[in-house]
Amino acid sequence: MSVDAVMLRIAELQQGLQPSTPASDGAAAPASTFSALLAGQAGTTASAALLPTASAAGQTAGQRALAAAQGEVGVAEQPPGSNDAPRIAQYRQATAGSGIGPWCAYFVSWAAQQAGTPLGEAGQGFGSVGAVASWAQRTGRWNPAGSGTPPQAGDLIVWGGHHIGIVESVDPDGSIHTIEGNSSNAVTRRTHGADGDGASGFVRLG
Template identity: 70%
Template structure:
């Protein structure tokens, strides 16, 4: 006799020794337990992953403007680093460069925002060509009415690009009630990094509204 047959026979004998009411209750309990497990399994399938909520309370699925969509993308890139440090390169940074026509290995903050804008469906440039230089980003923004000079005193919004002359560009993540500006910046300490600036943006020259 096989092991399976022996186990089956033992189960039959044990069932015969259990009073009918107890056996019925055991069956009910077993069914309830199975249902509970099934419910837990279903819930696990739809639960949001830990850390899914963003600082601003929206994700790529709920963002409504191009700037918010670009920001949602940028939030997922925080921590990407140069490989090796100081090289201005990595497989992911090569992806950022792909959004910019004629790009080459070099300072990549403008590549990063160009890629984020492209992923948001609002590529930078009249032809969607992206930009490899910060000055080209601000010049395009001024030509097309997207430029908000810092001197105007109008604070940026989440999803705006923040520009420092021709030197550096990032994405505004949030603005505190006291005016402090939180950003996500590519090519900051050789990585995609979160930064906090004072109400002036630590000398920012302007902001770019993506839409």
């Protein structure tokens, strides 16, 4: 039922409940006035509820990927050390032809896919950290550590060819908070120094 239809029905009910003799103190507002006020308030609320928030409407691809990653914190291998679990198997599906194995690159590939910006020229995702870094360098998305361009929320953070995560936030002192798949056998939040504790670079998703 539309908002207008609801307001019309409220007006009808108010009219039916209105006493035949107005209150002498004038405290009771006429039904039409009450309904109009209610309609105005409800219409404003309903319209606001239907509109996307400014933050959601203006999110970058990296921020959307980060939002996907944040919902996965705590996902763990079953059993620990197996590089596998039902949810981790879903991360693998974001890559082309990847099997059970170290899954930090699977995780960021999955997050990017959820954001609508899959990794790779063909959106194939990557099963290795080195492949992510090479693609980023080929396509102008690579920001070497120490280049003077600070990372931002939603960037991928890369450590050589062996590990990758996603930046969640950066403190004023430069400390970098991340979400990393395959960290202590789980999707885990970590905090690193301003140099990323030896990070080699960052990937800007968009």
